[in-house]
Amino acid sequence: xxxxxRGKLAHPVPEPYVWDKSFATDYPQIDAEHDVLFQKILAVSxxxxxxxxxxxxxxxxxxxxxxxxxxxxxxxxxxxxxxxxKHYKFFVIFEQQQVPVGCEEINWTKNWLAQHxxxxxxxxxxRFLTPV
Numbered sequence: 001x002x003x004x005x006r007g008k009l010a011h012p013v014p015e016p017y018v019w020d021k022s023f024a025t026d027y028p029q030i031d032a033e034h035d036v037l038f039q040k041i042l043a044v045s046x047x048x049x050x051x052x053x054x055x056x057x058x059x060x061x062x063x064x065x066x067x068x069x070x071x072x073x074x075x076x077x078x079x080x081x082x083x084x085x086k087h088y089k090f091f092v093i094f095e096q097q098q099v100p101v102g103c104e105e106i107n108w109t110k111n112w113l114a115q116h117x118x119x120x121x122x123x124x125x126x127r128f129l130t131p132v
Contacts, residue, residue: 027132
């Protein structure tokens with residue numbers, strides 16, 4: 001989870017691990033990116049020994065965080081730094097993952113993304129200043 005959420009605001013982690021409308025931010029590009037992240041996390045869970053699949057997920061997470069941060073940091077009075085720190089704290093741990101990726105690490109990643117979208121990303125719904 002986002003570390004400050006432990007024990008609070010828990011949302012179910014979908015099984016199978018597939019994006020659905022309950023994760024929608026109502027921004028087509030971000031929703032499409034989230035959908036792909038779900039697909040790639042599922043791919044890592046299905047092929048934990050495949051270094052190329054893991055590296056692809058790391059790259060896509062970094063690209064997504066960079067894009068999303070550019071959008072939400074435009075919002076006046078939005079807690080941009082706090083949201084960026086949630087990405088950072090997750091990514092500094094995740095980027096150290098190596099193959100084979102263990103079940104505990106996969107489940108942590110699945111849970112973090114599910115909680116993060118619903119608890120943090122949904123706070124910017126309807127607030128972006130420029131089209132996505």
